């Protein structure tokens with residue numbers, strides 16, 4: 716019997732962040748899949764747990780914790796074994812600075828090519844009225860879905876997103892080149908690595924792997940991380956969009 720339940724989608728990058736940390740920290744948990752295809756994240760029962768209508772949601776005994784980076788920090792505080800955050804306040808401030816940067820730049824950016832290439836297919840059979848009703852009901856993504864308008868984002872927004880992904884890859888590579896250590900904040904494999912990895916893995920799955928490959932320190936970071944047990948357990952069969960939607964869908 717486990718006390719910890721993670722409501723998630725197998726392919727969601729925000730869910731993958733948390734799965735990486737749970738496996739890394741060796742915390743037993745039950746993974747429960749919210750049915751994205753049928754928009755279960757907007758159902759009444761789920762909105763009671765997570766009023767933002769997004770995954771992941773962590774249930775720890777009687778407590779409900781939402782927002783992937785908040786969950787990462789919560790796990791660090793409550794389950795300090797197998798630490799993924801530094802001890803001293805200055806290093807912790809640097810760690811948080813990275814978490815905020817990742818949330819501000821690459822995390823929203825990766826949604827654009829993901830929806831353009833694959834995830835918009837989930838909406839193509841919906842009539843316009845139902846689609847707009849879904850968007851209107853979405854607590855945090857109403858305007859995102861309205862801009863996407865079932866088929867994908869426009870050229871300008873797509874180019875901006877790719878530029879942000881490239882800029883973030885450069886920032887991480889510069890940082891790693893600068894300190895010459897194995898992980899983003901230095902010697903310690905931390906929540907920052909777990910927070911960025913799913914975006915990088917998604918970039919590769921979307922055919923944007925060149926942004927990683929042409930930066931040797933980033934490429935060796937990916938290779939190092941993807942050999943870890945936590946990575947192999949997080950990215951099980953069916954967690955990549957190409958496995959669900961096929962490689963050739965443009």
Ligand SMILES: N[C@@H](CCC(=O)N[C@@H](CS)C(=O)NCC(=O)O)C(=O)O
Nearest residue numbers: 727728729769770771782783784856
């Ligand atoms: N800030 C939230 C964002 C979570 C988020 O955007 N989740 C996406 C999957 S990665 C989602 O559930 N989307 C549902 C939807 O678009 O309806 C977090 O980090 O947990």
